[in-house]
Amino acid sequence: MKDVIWIALGAVVGANLRFAVSHLSARYVSASLPYGTLIINVTGSFILGFFLVWTTERVLADPRWRALIAVGFCGSYTTFSSYSFESFHLFEQGHYALALTNFVANNLFTFIAVIAGAVLARAV
Secondary structure, X not given: OHHHHHHHHHHHHHHHHHHHHHHHHHHHOOOOOOHHHHHHHHHHHHHHHHHHHHHHHHOOOOHHHHHHHHHXXXXXXXXXXXXXXXXXXXXXXXXXXXXXXXXXXXXXXXXXXXXHHHHHHHHO
């Protein structure tokens, strides 16, 4: 039962940060392409890659940290379900190039972010 509390705490922070990043990017970057979702997916993938490698290969972490960060925070912060729907929506509206750009950018950059997080975790 205690894991549920740690997951919930991480989820509250992740969901609120997701909301803030999404709205700020639409306001200050652009609303034409869902850059907020891309930023969230890249940074969330980096955080997850770093955290999981660091806590399994570099430090001995209390299992509650995994519940808090990996499951709670990253689970509510990253937005691959949103990204998938946004890509579909762009495609359905006939914005094929934007849909393809969104699809490729999210998959490529989040994969690179996981690698970068893992490399950094192994370096510290």
